[in-house]
Amino acid sequence: MEMKKVYMDYSATTYTKPEVLEEMIPYFTEKFANPSSKFYSISQEPIAAINNARERVAKAINASSDEIFFTAGGSEADNWAIKGVAFANRKKGNHIITTNIEHHAVLYVCQYLEKQGFEVTYLPVDEQGLIKIEDFKNAIKDTTILTTIMFANNEVAAIQPIKEIGKICKERGVIFHTDAVQAIGHIEVDVKEMNIDLLSIAAHKFYGPKGIGALYIRKGIKLDNLIHGGGQEKGRRASTENVPGIIGMGKAIELAVSHLHEEKERLTNLREKLIKGVMERIPYTKLNGPTGENRLPGSANFSFIGLEGEALLLSLDFEGIYASTGSACASGSLDPSHVLLALGLPHELAHGSLRLSMGSGSTEEEVDYVLEVLPKIVERLRNMSPLWEDFVKKGEK
Template identity: 80%
Template sequence: MDKKYVYMDYSATTFTKPEVLEEMLPYFTDKFANPSSKFYSISEEPRVAIDKARGRVAKAINAEKDEIYFTAGGSESDNWAIKGIAFANKNKGNHIITTAIEHHAVLHTCKFLEKNGFEVTYLPVDEYGLVNIEDLKNAIKDTTILVSVMFANNEVGSIQPIKEIGAICRERKILFHTDAVQAVGHVPIDVKDMNIDLLSMAGHKFYGPKGVGALYIRKGIRIENLIHGGGQERGKRATTENVPGIVGIGKAIELAVSELDEEAIRLRSLREKLISGVMERIPHTKLNGPTGDKRLPGNANFSFIGLEGESLLLSLDFEGICASTGSACASGSLDPSHVLLAMGLPHELAHGSLRLSLGSGSTEEDVDYMLDVLPKIVERLRNMSPLWEDFIKKGDK
């Protein structure tokens, strides 16, 4: 009998939906021509396909078609947005504001800029992973040129007050970038209503292919190029276009937005069953992040006193369950989550975290299986843990 297989790491990546793959396939084979080759007619179809995909992405976030630029993924989009704005506006100021819980694509980019003459303020977050608007207002200086705050956190699912942040930035004439990699296709986004100037996304987070993303740049904004070479993407991003990937992200975002409301309701129901089940069945467990609508529909994040995250993941994998302690991009690190530490969790609790993220393939049966397996694993690991033994001896509550 085959072992049961349950995937609960949709925040790390999603599968490519069959409808998406079907649209992509011709651009690997029959329609393979380089869209930048202007002197023969077979390049026309790939050019038209890219234009169609650009329109689909723009419509999904209420942008204009010529405000969408295709990239190789979320990390490139974040790097381009932050470095590009910083270097294009260094004559106006050198101060950037971000948060302590950003993805490393943003944090490491900001660290790079700090080594190159820029000043960065890292806003704190509260115990739920949310930014305080007053902290943002107080951090703004005359030299502030950019605010970069993620739309939704990849570990604890906290959805930031993006519209309020955007309004403050617009009023103060400061550019506002949001890393929306976890949010696009999962929560409603309107770049005009939310006063967003730049927005990053990645196709593989909403059932598109890996290796393709997009950056929204509001019309009229000056930005330096990140990649130099040919004149692709209207001279903004050199390299021959990844036509199949671009077609894929266009189809995927269209599908995701069309199903967004219905899928969010379904996932919230599964998420609440999962959260209540874990909290009821496993004592000395902490739910990390906010509740209700301030949390991504499919996200749940727990810390278990007396446990270490890696051993928990290995035990879950043995039972056929795919999960995570946090960002897949940092899974090779043994350090505790910077997000949980920023939220005020002590080192030992941050080390014993588990992120479970639900998606299109998730079912009630999957949640039931997790609720059957997880308590037994936690109990077994705690019985072997010196940390748990110390906790019991102290009689902590």
């Protein structure tokens, strides 16, 4: 089969759609004025464009435009939400609830806050990557001020029971933040229906530009500023507005939501074809994460007994297939995924993981190519692997 170029890492980042770039370009060139320079007329167009983008983002999650605050990305939004609530509400309590499969932009913030005197409960997940609602209810204390649980996991694509979590938080008077970076533009998100108080967004996950994100802050939620300086974003987030990025984010989220249902169905079909093909063609393979509706439409994560993930990625790259072992933010690490370990996988199986995530440019032909190439690579690497040899010697094969 002829070698193709197949991008299978949409969970790490997406390309910027041409329609998005087209709306951004004028704000790099002729409409370049600083929107904070409000005393001359040429600033009025960037101001109007930012307001329009804010409304587009708000509409996508059923919020009000004055509840949307632009950031430099999802990690900043996570940091702001968690630190902001913790420090603004520490007289009420010092307890935070999260999970042990969060993105490091949440986990590392929680670990930082523990050093500042906060108490953090890290909820376990089951073998599919989902929390148990009873565990969550039992974790809430009188001192609990914040729950931060991701909407959908970046590695195993597990979608948490966000609506149930939001309902419990509202009943118990606990502020609820969700890192929705992987969810927005791919599955339905409604902050009102789901009782979400704070929600993090990153544009580059839904065909917008990198370096721009947003934090939704429900009216009435008290939190400290993360970045101090000028009076941008109603005095809550200093820094000259990234006007082209904001414009691009607004256009990208509008496009993503307008095509959400048909794209969700298309990617779910591709995902199921991929999963079925891999599981049928490659023996001693484990599908990580949930099945069916609790999984993001375009993502699948596999572990192959007897393999190292890095060797697998290099071999796939040689064949023109670009994939991941998990979070792009942690791809320089040789440690096994904390998410897969939390699911109960042993170290050797967690090391041999592969995340294949699809998106707007993915096709059936690309899935067919992966299913043609991947089994041969796995077989070749297993024949060279001491891990596989040990597995065979133990008579487990």
